[in-house]
Amino acid sequence: MAKSPEQDHPQAAFGWAARDPSGLLSPLKFSRRTTGEKDVKFKVFFCGICHSDLHSVRNEWGFSTYPLVPGHEIVGEVVEVGSKVEKFKAGDKVGVGCLVGSCGSCDSCHDQLENYCPKMILTYGAMYHDGTMTHGGYSNMMVVDEHFAIKFPQNMPLDAGAPLLCAGITVYSPMKFFGLDHPGIHLGLVGLGGLGHVAVKFAKAMGVKVTVISSSPGKREEALQRLGADAFLISSDTNQVQAAMGTMDGIIDTVSAVHPILPLIGLLKQNGKLVLVGAPDRPLELPVFPLIFGRKIVAGSCIGGIQETQEMIDFAAKHKITADIEVISIDYVNTAMDRLAKNDVKYRFVIDIGNTLKEA
Amino acid sequence: MAKSPDQEHPCKAFGWAARDKSGLLSPLCFSRRENGDEDVTIKILFCGVCHSDLHVAKNEWGFTNYPVVPGHEMVGTVMKVGSDVKKFKVGERVGVGVIVGSCKKCESCQQDLENYCPQTIFTYNSHYTDGTKTYGGYSDMIVVDERYVLRFPDNLPSEGGAPLLCAGITVYSPMKYYGMTEPGKHLGVAGLGGLGHVAVKMGKAFGLKVTVISSSPKKETEAIERLGADSFLVTSDPAKMKAALGTMDYIIDTVSAVHPLLPLLSLLKLNGKLVTVGLPDKPLELPIFPLVLGRKLVGGSDIGGMKETQEMLDFCAKHGITADVEVIRMDYINTAMERLAKSDVRYRFVIDVASSLSQ
Numbered sequence: 227m228a229k230s231p232e233q234d235h236p237q238a239a240f241g242w243a244a245r246d247p248s249g250l251l252s253p254l255k256f257s258r259r260t261t262g263e264k265d266v267k268f269k270v271f272f273c274g275i276c277h278s279d280l281h282s283v284r285n286e287w288g289f290s291t292y293p294l295v296p297g298h299e300i301v302g303e304v305v306e307v308g309s310k311v312e313k314f315k316a317g318d319k320v321g322v323g324c325l326v327g328s329c330g331s332c333d334s335c336h337d338q339l340e341n342y343c344p345k346m347i348l349t350y351g352a353m354y355h356d357g358t359m360t361h362g363g364y365s366n367m368m369v370v371d372e373h374f375a376i377k378f379p380q381n382m383p384l385d386a387g388a389p390l391l392c393a394g395i396t397v398y399s400p401m402k403f404f405g406l407d408h409p410g411i412h413l414g415l416v417g418l419g420g421l422g423h424v425a426v427k428f429a430k431a432m433g434v435k436v437t438v439i440s441s442s443p444g445k446r447e448e449a450l451q452r453l454g455a456d457a458f459l460i461s462s463d464t465n466q467v468q469a470a471m472g473t474m475d476g477i478i479d480t481v482s483a484v485h486p487i488l489p490l491i492g493l494l495k496q497n498g499k500l501v502l503v504g505a506p507d508r509p510l511e512l513p514v515f516p517l518i519f520g521r522k523i524v525a526g527s528c529i530g531g532i533q534e535t536q537e538m539i540d541f542a543a544k545h546k547i548t549a550d551i552e553v554i555s556i557d558y559v560n561t562a563m564d565r566l567a568k569n570d571v572k573y574r575f576v577i578d579i580g581n582t583l584k585e586a
Numbered sequence: 587m588a589k590s591p592d593q594e595h596p597c598k599a600f601g602w603a604a605r606d607k608s609g610l611l612s613p614l615c616f617s618r619r620e621n622g623d624e625d626v627t628i629k630i631l632f633c634g635v636c637h638s639d640l641h642v643a644k645n646e647w648g649f650t651n652y653p654v655v656p657g658h659e660m661v662g663t664v665m666k667v668g669s670d671v672k673k674f675k676v677g678e679r680v681g682v683g684v685i686v687g688s689c690k691k692c693e694s695c696q697q698d699l700e701n702y703c704p705q706t707i708f709t710y711n712s713h714y715t716d717g718t719k720t721y722g723g724y725s726d727m728i729v730v731d732e733r734y735v736l737r738f739p740d741n742l743p744s745e746g747g748a749p750l751l752c753a754g755i756t757v758y759s760p761m762k763y764y765g766m767t768e769p770g771k772h773l774g775v776a777g778l779g780g781l782g783h784v785a786v787k788m789g790k791a792f793g794l795k796v797t798v799i800s801s802s803p804k805k806e807t808e809a810i811e812r813l814g815a816d817s818f819l820v821t822s823d824p825a826k827m828k829a830a831l832g833t834m835d836y837i838i839d840t841v842s843a844v845h846p847l848l849p850l851l852s853l854l855k856l857n858g859k860l861v862t863v864g865l866p867d868k869p870l871e872l873p874i875f876p877l878v879l880g881r882k883l884v885g886g887s888d889i890g891g892m893k894e895t896q897e898m899l900d901f902c903a904k905h906g907i908t909a910d911v912e913v914i915r916m917d918y919i920n921t922a923m924e925r926l927a928k929s930d931v932r933y934r935f936v937i938d939v940a941s942s943l944s945q
Binding site: 334342403487488496502504506511513514515516517518519521523524526527528 | 699847856870878
């Protein structure tokens with residue numbers, strides 16, 4: 227008979243989990259593995275709520291297994307390190323993002339691209355090397371392989387820095403890989419949510435001209451005045467879109483709903499790049515003529531490797547970039563999920579685990 | 587009242603044109619402009635039959651302006667040069683491809699990318715700078731600005747070289763731009779027709795491993811034994827497709843019919859590139875998960891600029907690359923078009939214009 231989550235491992239843990247596709251979260255007792263010689267054990271202080279958490283708890287991608295403890299924007303403080311751990315000691319502030327394991331031997335792993343390893347292990351809802359299910363950061367503590375732990379810079383606030391561990395790296399990585407990261411570049415950002423708002427901040431720190439492309443007129447002032455975007459474009463306003471045709475070197479599209487990409491391709495200059503980081507659950511229509519006549523590309527990108535995630539956190543700390551957050555107690559998490567489904571948050575909920583998650 | 591085609595210009599010309607969307611071609615008397623200071627007058631010897639000719643003859647893209655004289659893969663000899671012409675002299679063998687004009691001032695033109703100029707003038711079915719229609723190579727002669735004329739290398743045969751002027755540059759340009767030239771890397775070529783067969787030859791010349799991806803099992807022997815492909819993958823064979831997952835660095839997709847992209851994307855490695863040069867008349871379905879999970883891309887490319895087209899011809903001459911052609915007479919053209927619509931040609935028809943076009 228399969229073990230229960232409480233019996234899987236020797237170290238008791240507790241958190242909140244979804245138990246079925248309703249996605250409703252409630253307290254769960256489970257367990258974490260022994261702190262191995264390369265492991266870091268830490269108390270969780272904060273955990274960001276990523277839209278992926280919502281997709282997963284509601285089984286919207288079709289591969290969730292329950293009970294599921296979400297959360298992959300986790301920040302805490304080290305309490306114990308294994309005998310071979312070199313980068314961390316007790317008391318250090320540490321972050322964990324979307325990955326907690328990979329094969330370590332393939333080309334991708336050798337190239338510091340653990341996120342593209344065919345055997346990468348996600349922070350929650352995945353099978354670990356020992357055959358047990360991984361559980362995420364809506365929980366009191368965690369044990370993670372040192373390789374997948376991120377050193378949190380001294381001057382980075384823990385709560386507002388947590389979302390960078392997924393939202394931040396998800397936009398930072400393609401900005402670097404596709405060369406959309408230096409002065410002279412005009413970057414379009416589709417969607418002003420958890421990912422989009424961080425992307426504006428990164429882009430401005432990189433000296434990039436930024437146009438936010440949104441379906442919500444209400445976000446204009448926010449985008450321009452508070453976040454520092456250079457321009458704001460309503461995607462359904464044909465005049466605005468027409469005026470901006472052929473002006474952007476690249477566009478990062480953070481929208482995960484199905485949406486037309488033809489207008490976005492039109493906004494690109496010749497040789498322009500449309501990079502999708504949101505993954506709609508159905509294929510999009512790809513008009514081929516505009517790609518051909520402008521030698522343009524449509525590409526995808528998925529989070530980033532661990533080394534790059536560290537680089538991104540250090541970059542953010544240097545430029546004082548954090549996410550705009552609404553801190554909530556764990557009891558509020560189901561309401562937060564409902565609000566998130568309606569994009570009613572500026573721009574990330576972060577759960578104050580340290581102060582509000584109590585064992586049932 | 588608008589002038590008729592044979593009265594627009596001072597030089598009489600003769601060719602075959604489509605007059606309506608049946609696409610049936612028949613003789614047409616028309617005219618060409620006077621040879622200007624920067625122009626070259628060319629007697630056309632051969633002209634390749636490109637699939638685009640068929641699309642335009644039948645108005646399948648919706649913008650055909652009849653009567654249309656197709657043909658943008660022509661080879662001929664120079665009969666006359668204007669006073670400012672520097673690159674050519676009378677008697678030389680030259681080619682004319684897909685474009686005969688551009689603005690010459692924009693960033694694209696200044697970077698030798700006339701094919702991306704917003705004011706590109708196509709060899710046929712376009713309007714020239716003087717407002718008159720352009721007519722293509724299914725005709726006896728043409729007058730072209732020297733900038734848009736290619737020098738034909740001595741050792742490149744006219745018949746086998748003509749199709750390079752569109753098919754050749756259409757695959758060569760993206761192979762260079764998207765970096766598909768690193769020896770030892772693995773290139774997939776989807777579709778084995780006019781473009782695909784040339785891509786195989788160029789891929790081998792670049793030192794790539796080449797796999798042809800096709801829906802027709804019958805083309806396997808041809809692909810491997812005659813064209814030199816390293817392997818052949820039939821898209822309807824699930825076991826073979828599965829075995830090839832994640833093995834290709836890049837794919838050139840020459841298929842112009844609507845077709846699924848997911849199987850092709852799955853064949854690519856991490857960071858793989860799928861470059862489409864075919865022109866389907868409807869959007870394709872693009873599944874996003876494979877792009878995101880493998881940091882893959884889908885890109886487009888459109889012929890090439892004049893400098894690169896010349897470079898391509900010289901490359902082909904150096905490596906002995908020509909198109910595989912079936913030479914036909916002008917009066918066979920309608921039959922050829924029917925066969926082309928069924929992909930019944932290995933791999934390009936080329937019209938022997940000089941020998942068979944008569945008034």
